[in-house]
Amino acid sequence: MASLLHDIHSMRPPTLGLIPQENLVSDIVLAELQPYTKTSGGYLTVERVEFVAGRGNVIITYQHPDFAHSERTVAFVGSHMDVVPANPEGWEEDPFTLTVEGDKLYGRGTTDCLGHVALMTELFKGLAQKKVRIETKVVCVLIASEESTEIPGVGPCIGTAGVITWTLKATGKLFHSGLPNYHETGDLGSGR
Numbered sequence: 001m002a003s004l005l006h007d008i009h010s011m012r013p014p015t016l017g018l019i020p021q022e023n024l025v026s027d028i029v030l031a032e033l034q035p036y037t038k039t040s041g042g043y044l045t046v047e048r049v050e051f052v053a054g055r056g057n058v059i060i061t062y063q064h065p066d067f068a069h070s071e072r073t074v075a076f077v078g079s080h081m082d083v084v085p086a087n088p089e090g091w092e093e094d095p096f097t098l099t100v101e102g103d104k105l106y107g108r109g110t111t112d113c114l115g116h117v118a119l120m121t122e123l124f125k126g127l128a129q130k131k132v133r134i135e136t137k138v139v140c141v142l143i144a145s146e147e148s149t150e151i152p153g154v155g156p157c158i159g160t161a162g163v164i165t166w167t168l169k170a171t172g173k174l175f176h177s178g179l180p181n182y183h184e185t186g187d188l189g190s191g192r
Contacts, residue, residue, distance in 0.1 A: 020081070023055065029046075044061065044124060045059075060139070074137075074138055075138075076138075080145070094107075123140075
């Protein structure tokens, strides 16, 4: 995963300016998963949904064909492909270079949220490689435009990259990725 994160991280140079270009990240995700898509004989459906040029969202779906009609679904929503600007003076390591120290990764976006993008990519790649036989459909939505701190007074908005809207029914424990010690691990096989 560190190798994939390195590739993704290297596509986020500080010179891009104010408006992110999430397709630089999603191009890597799409290339990584392409050998496992249905068009290549695999079980994944991978789609980039773009409302603004260069700022696509990605929807990844794994469903074993033995359970093609199952309505059980588990979804991972909210991994975003943009990152907040970084002031190198506030970092002990260079935020624009991925640094690996043992089992720790340092660099802009490693926990919010490029690390999650890499993790989701590896999860779906692993499901597809092993052709995991589960009744539950597994879906992930990687989104554009979650972060904004550079435009003074902007507040919440959806105008820069468009938005995919959906209705989501969730069970379990509410948590944020920034508080991993509070999460709850679900059982994919039971449809919880």
